[in-house]
Amino acid sequence: MKVLADRPLDALMVDVATDAISLLGTTRKDRLRRCPGCNMLFFDGSPPGRRKWCSSTAGCGNRQKIRKHRQRQTNVINSKAGT
Incomplete structure (x- = not known):
């Protein structure tokens, strides 16, 4: 559904609302x-x-x-230092 609006933000909000209604009306809403x-949906x-x-x-x-990789590297360094 395409809606032409005088303001681009209004058109964007219509698109977002239309997609949300379509998504929530399906069985795929659990996705x-x-x-x-970042708490973004x-x-x-x-x-x-x-x-x-x-x-x-x-x-x-x-x-x-990156956090997990650095933690693994720190653990390796610490385990080598403890021997």
Whole structure:
């Protein structure tokens, strides 16, 4: 559904509302998730339905992966120092 509005923000809000109504009216509404990194809502369109973050490459997912990597590296250094 296309709606022409005098103001671009109004047109955007109509698109968002239309998509939300379409999504919530389907059985796929359980795929609507909240990102633990930023609390933004996102739709998990992955086939297994196990997406965790709003963005796994450039956003919250990448930051979480970096944190885990640094923690592993710190643990390796600490375990070597303790021997």
